Amino acid sequence: MISLREMAPLKSLEREFAIIDSNFQQFCASHGLFSVGDFLIQDLCVLVALAEQHPTSERLKEGITQVLSIIDSQHQPWFNGMDLLEDAQQNKHILSTGCERIDMFLQGGLREGHVTELVGPSSSYKTQVCLQVASNVAKMGGVVFLDTGNSFSPKRIAQFLISDPAGKESDRKIIQKVLASIVCFSVFDIFTLLDVLHQLKSNLKYQTCGQVRLLIVDSISSLITPVLGGSGSHGHALMISAGSFLKRLAHEHNLAVLVTNHMVGGEGGVLKPALGESWKSIPHVRLQLSREHGSNLCSMCILTHPYMGSGKAVKFSIS
Amino acid sequence: MMEEEEQVEGWIEEEESAKEMLERVLRTRPFLLVPPLHRIPLRLGNVVEVVGPSPSAKTQILIQAAVSCILPKEWNGVNYGGLEHLVIFFDLDCRFDILRLSQSLKRRILEANGLRANPNSDEGDADAFNCNPKKETQVEQDKELFAACMRRFLYVRCYDSSEFLAALKTLHYQHQKQRDTHGVDVDLLMIDSIGAFYWIDRASTSLAVMSNDRKSRSFQSVVESIVQEIRKLLLMHPMLVLATKAASLGDKYSINEAKRNSRKWSSENVLDLRTVKSGPQTLPYREYMPSIWQSFVTHRVLIRASDEDSKHHNCPTYLSEWLLPSLDLQDKFIVTDAGVYTIS
Secondary structure (H helix, E strand, O other), rough: OOHHEEEHHHHHHHHOOOOOOOHHHHHHHHOOEEHHHHHHOOOHHHHHHHHOOOOHHHHHHHHHHHHHHHHHHHOOOEEEHHHHHHHHHHHHOOOOOHHHHHHHOOOOOOOOOEEEEEOOOOOOOOOHHHHHHHHHHHOOOEEEEEEOOOOHHHHHHHHHHHHOOOOHHHHHHHHHHHHEEEEEOOOHHHHHHHHHHHHHHHHOOOOOOOOOOEEEEOOOHHHHHHHOOOOOHHHHHHHHHHHHHHHHHHHHHEEEEEEEEEEOHHHHHHEEEEHHHHHOOOEEEEEEEEEOOOEEEEEEEEEOOOOOOOEEEEEEEOO | OOOHHHHHHHHHOOOOOOHHHHHHHHHHHHHHHHHOOHHHOOOOOOOEEEEEOOOOHHHHHHHHHHHHOOOOOOOOOOOOOOOOEEEEEEEHHHHHHHHHHHHHHHHHHHOOOOOOOOOOOOOOOHHHOOOOOHHHHHHHHHHHHHHHHOOOOEEEEOOOHHHHHHHHOOOHHHHHHHHHHHHOOEEEEEOOOOOOOOOHHHHHHHHHHOOOOOOOOHHHHHHHHHHHHHHHHEEEEEEEEEEEEEEEEEEOOOOHHHHHHHHHHHHHHHHOOEEEEOOOOOEEEOOOOOOHHHHHHOOEEEEEOOOOOOEEOOEEEEEEEEOOOOEEEEEEEEOOEEEEEEOO
């Protein structure tokens, strides 16, 4: 979580900033300050007052000002509402899911920049929706599919693309093109997930993997639930880190992120999401799926959405 | 004007009744009329915590308060009832959506213009202004007003507590720069949500056992610094602080623990009420912010989705209850694009 720059000792800044000299470092060390990060939890007014008691107070105060300007470069930039709106309108497009009813329901589909969660019991079509969206988005851009339970199926993708199994030559070309746009990784634990996400981020940064539009993690809950539980907070910290990283990827690289969350039996046998209360602060959009018994009719209900009321629902079927 | 002078004199001569004073204070702080904040006369320097489980419309309340703050009081002869001040928004949850703010702002502008808002404007809001049959100059003026309001909304995203602290520590300069650019003050400082880094900072606390003389960074020390920085800022630039906090209400915690917690809280904070009366049962919420934050908070309102399935015009309903100061009344409200409305 802590950037290298922040952890870097003051000494390493000496070459770049002459004012952070050995005298300044000594002064800081005597007050327990060894890195820029240490300054973050230091009351700088108090530090300035302490510096004033020194014979070299002017230089020391200049040094503090220098550190403060380094700190100023360590947060995200400020934007006003017009900047944000421009970014949203130019860079955050809406991706069609390939299912007309879902698109109508979600005002067009999945929005780039958003993390969307599908929550539902087993066989409520979570994976089917993921595969459907993947097959549709892959027609126009790259898709990264992180598969935690061997649920990815090229055959199923092909079925979404072509209704006639006889298969014409042109159909085969479409299937090939779509499958070539989908990169699938098997991920079986959260540490691998974090590795893959970091790798993806650096690939996106250097544009080595084409124009990726969609990232799917099916299912994220199966990676996180094994590390939750117990009395420690590390499991939760890993969960929030992964979620926060997904939001960052979505925003900075204009990806739509789609994750699934399975359901487990709670108190009194009532099903509840495997990732519960603390996870709720992660996704922009939470959609609950449920399937009518014995049919392929499925319903989708909004639990959370930035600009649509919760509780709205739609029925759809996937063939 | 005369009337106002008389009122001031009346106040100096201590002839103002509590009722009159309340009316005066409420009138001078129109933005706080956003439910459920309308119940309490808030002033600059107050720190209001909006606590509730997700989803409970916490961010929506911030957005509606922000819209009221960035809108002008009056513009081109139309009364918009805003404050024409700046809003600073710290997004710690990193899931703020500007489209929600822009939709609400457009809706409010159109409403104040006395024109019926376009019924389709909640779908693809980009052309909401153009859909109305009115003169081109009016459209241009609306766009100009919209842009001016949007520029009064200042936003920073923080992915971890270091970024939050870095932004807070240098906010003073940012604040002055923006005030000089816009020529108006910052009235509202919003934090959504204050507990976002709880788990990560708590976990790194136990990892941060390094050399002895090094300042160890813990959730506790991070929150201490946050409070310290905001406190210093408020001394220099009085603002109203609105912070949301996610909390689970809950079935997960046994009643015994809840009781123990509420006893602990009451001894720490001289506050009796940390439970919500909801008919026969009491719903406690689990407090996780350090006491330094809790004592920094001057007002606290609890919000949750209504248990009842009853929906008001297809909008989910929410309940609010003031915990600090504790008021023995519950507001029921709905959130739409056009604002937050109490319903009886």
